[in-house]
Amino acid sequence: MVEISSEVESDICFITVKGDVDASSSIHLDQSINEATRQFKKILIDCQHLNYISSAGLGVFMSYINDLEEKGIKMILFNMSPKVHHVFEILGLDQLLKITGTEAEAKEIVNGV
């Protein structure tokens, strides 16, 4: 089960992901990111309560890498637990996506500070 919510703070779209993103739930993550990329150039994804991610979830993030570049969108994942971060590291996706520790760091990057 995954719970995804979005809120807007000035020109930034915050997406909060809670629970497990697997083959049965990754579609919800995809829908949220898809919607955000249509409206925002700055997207922050709070992973504090992301308990588990499988290839289905990684695949969702990967599928937007080209779009983000082409459309000049900054998307940052933050607050990730070590076990979830490790899953991104296994295939080197931590190098292809922007992942930071805290919300403050993520905001700095997205605002180009």
Next chain:
Amino acid sequence: MYSHKISCKKEKLVEIRGFVHDVLKQMKLPDLEVNTMVLAVDEVCANLIIHSHQCNPKDHLELRITPSSKTVTFEIVDYGMGFNIDKYEEPKLHDIVKSRRKGGIGLMLVRRIMDKVEYIKGSNHNIYRLSKNL
């Protein structure tokens, strides 16, 4: 040996993960290692449920876990058309990113996580065996 049977529904993956997690936690393995093994089993089961069984809830997968002092062996058994996981050719990560595909990395993860991945074709069943050295 521990075993658990599930019907071929994607919603059952959480049940499989819980089962693997509970068995491995009994072995007092570190969280990071438990999570990656849970992930590998989840990936194989998800592939079989979606691609071999088209999410047909009448079909079943059986998972067996055999721990020993040096290895943990996971066997996923199903009936029907098998998939030779051992002969699977890995796509390139770069190509997946370029094509904006959302799938295709599950078995790459399994190979990175496990020490041995085998496919055994039985007379009317298939065994997908994953082994992890401790």
